[in-house]
Amino acid sequence: MDRESMSFDVVIVGAGVAGLSAACRLMQYAAEQQRELSVCVLEKGAEVGAHILSGAAFDPSALNRLFPDWHQRGAPLHVAASQDEILYLRDSRRALRFPEALVPPSMLNRGSYLISAADLCRWLAEQAEALGVDIFPGFPAQQLMFGEQGQVTGVITGDMGLDRAGNEKAGFEPGIELHGRYTLFAEGSRGHLGKQLIERFDLAAGRDPQHYAIGLKELWQVPEENHQPGLVIHSAGWPLGRNTQGGSFLYHGAERQVMVGLIVDLAYDNPWLSPFDEFQRLKHHPTLAQHLAGGERLAFGARSITKGGLNSLPEMVFPGGLLIGCDAGTLDFSRIKGLHSAMGSAMDAAETVAEALTAGDAGGQRLTAFNERFRAGETYAELARQRNFGPAMHRFGMLGGGAWSWLDQKLGGRLPRLRDPQPDHQRLRPASDMPKIDYPHPDGVLSFDKPSSVYLSNTNHEENQPCHLRLENERVPIEVNLPRYAEPAQRYCPVSVYEIEEHSDGPVFRINFQNCIHCKTCDIKDPSQNIRWVPPEGGGGPGYPNM
Known part of the structure; x- marks a missing residue:
């Protein structure tokens, strides 16, 4: 197929905080060296910020490094x-408040800001464009390109105008080849190209498998008398069971807005569990309900969280580019914070690439200088201090793991390293061995159903296009997952993408891809690893306002 092509010094995949920070730092470096540099950023969302979702209690340390004058800007x-x-939360009514002295220091938020990550990305995009970066929203990177020596040479954007069968419709436009001397991948958690790169270049050799959680979030507007700007509440315990790790957050931000959410570790073992329904009943606990009373739900969304930490962090360097931010897994889960560390890894990558290009590097090499720079920086040091947090939670449970982490942090991360070798998708036990969970019906005041939640995510996909949720084997959902696990995709998906329909000739597995909010949970948690998420046609997916 004949395709148009464009060439840049650096191609960046993803306009989240990592991709945009890398773009800004590249152009800053070029200006410092008084040389020209061409940089482009691809974004699969219809606009920058449309697919961005985070808590977010934001540590500004990396922003201080990137734009010391961010206040003035x-x-x-x-x-x-x-x-x-x-x-x-001991049960559905009672709660125990921990004294600050017994809280792991990483859980405290002094010095952080309660923000919209989507708004931060939109602001970073403005800074990047002012520096000369080309940003292309609505253009998902669909394929990798490789050179004669096996190095990454860029990406190909997705074709536009294909019908469900993959045939060209009127107005079909083939994807564009974007060639880069170096390519940085900043797709966020469980990036589909990052996943391919890790496998192709064996970047995870010797590491623990990556681990994930699903984060569900709602944005509420509350009455003035309920608003307490700056208040941060984190909880663990109810409604999650003993073998399910996770916890909630509730932040009072600006303009009478409250951000509330639940993070569920995807290492859970009960296939009857529904993260969405756990979140809905969480909001009825009196300690959270009092903050939402009389309020209005404005938005809903969900996203996977890459949480394995240092023990699961792959090699980030490969011939022709780097993985940065959550595409690699730089989030510090002990702090429930990843924006600052994604930005830190991105700036380290940008400086490494810029130095190589300034020195006359033709591109396509393995940028090993990144490793020394990254490991000497604060992002790596933070991950090293908290390397045992996730494994301790999986091994000892919430209370035991919390105690281990508290002691480890007090000792500066010097307790023995814990391993966490079992992938999340292998943790599910047969449905017949696990108790069913009877979730209450939503009341439409504090708790809601999935269709109304999809509506508030502003999700939209062109219906007559190829399904972007690919099955490796179409028989597995009915013949394997249904009898063994009661097909858990019906429950771990937060927006009813997957359904089992009963027909006269037997059950049918249906994929309602139009509902997909790109959380990637199916790609991670499917026990048969049979579902593969790829980007849909450009611009499809959620349209988060300020999540």
Whole structure:
């Protein structure tokens, strides 16, 4: 197929905080060296920020490094975290508040800001464009390109205008080849190209398997009398069972808005569990319900979280480019923070690439200088200090793991290294061995159903296009997953993409891809590893306002 092509010094895949920070730092470096540099950023969402979802209690340390004058530039950091409450929800009514002295230091949020990550990305995009970066929203990177020596030479964007069968419709436009001397992959958690690169270049050799959680979030507007700007509440315990790790957050941000969410570790073992329904009943706990009383739900979304930490961090360097941010897994899960560390890894990558190009590197090499720079920096040091947090939680449970982590942090991360060798998808036990969970019906006041939640995510996909949720074997859902696990895709998907329909000739597995909010949970948790997520036609997916 004949395709148009464009060439750049650096191609960046993903306009999240990592991709945009890398783009800004590249152009800053070029200006410092008084040389020209061409940089482009591809974004699969219809606009920058459309697919961005995070808590977010934001540590500004990396932003201080990137734009020390961010206050004057109008960065959207308006509400500082001023009060922490750490709770253990004993049951549906009772809660225990932990004294600050017993809370792992990483869980405290002094110095952080309660922000919209989507708004931060939109602001970073403005800074990048002012520096000369080309940003292309609505253009998902669909395929990798390789050179004669096996190095990455760029990406190909997705074809536009294919019908369900993959045939060309009127107005068909083939994808564009974007050639880069170096390519940085900043797709976020479980990036589909990052996943291919890790496998092709064996970047995870010797590491623990990567681990994930699903984060569900709602944005509420509450009455003035309920609003406490700067209040941060984190909880563990109810409604999650003993063998399910996770916890909630509730942040009081600007303009009477409250951000509330639940993070569910995808290492859970009960196939009857539904993260969405756990979130809905969580909001009925009195400690959270009082903050939402009289409010209005404005938005809903969900996203996977790459949480394996240092023990699961792959080699980030490969011939022709680097993995950065959550595409690699730089999030510090002990702090439930990844924006600052994604930005830190991105700036380290940008400086390494810029130095190589300035020195006359023709591109396509393995940028090993990155490893030394990254390991000497604060992002790596932070991950090293918290390397045992996730494994401790999986091995000892919430209370035991929390105690281990508290001691490890007090000792500066010097306790023995814990391993976490079992992938999340292997943790599910047969449905017949596990108790069914009877979830209450939503009341339409604090708890809601999936269709109304999909509506609030502003999700849209052109229906007459190829399904972007690919089955490796179409028989597996009915013949394997249904009898053994009661087909858990019906429950781990937060927006009813997957359904089992009963027909006269037997059950049928249906994929409602139009509902997909790109959380990637199916790609991670499917026990048969039979579902592969790829980007849909450009611009499809959620349209988050300020999540």
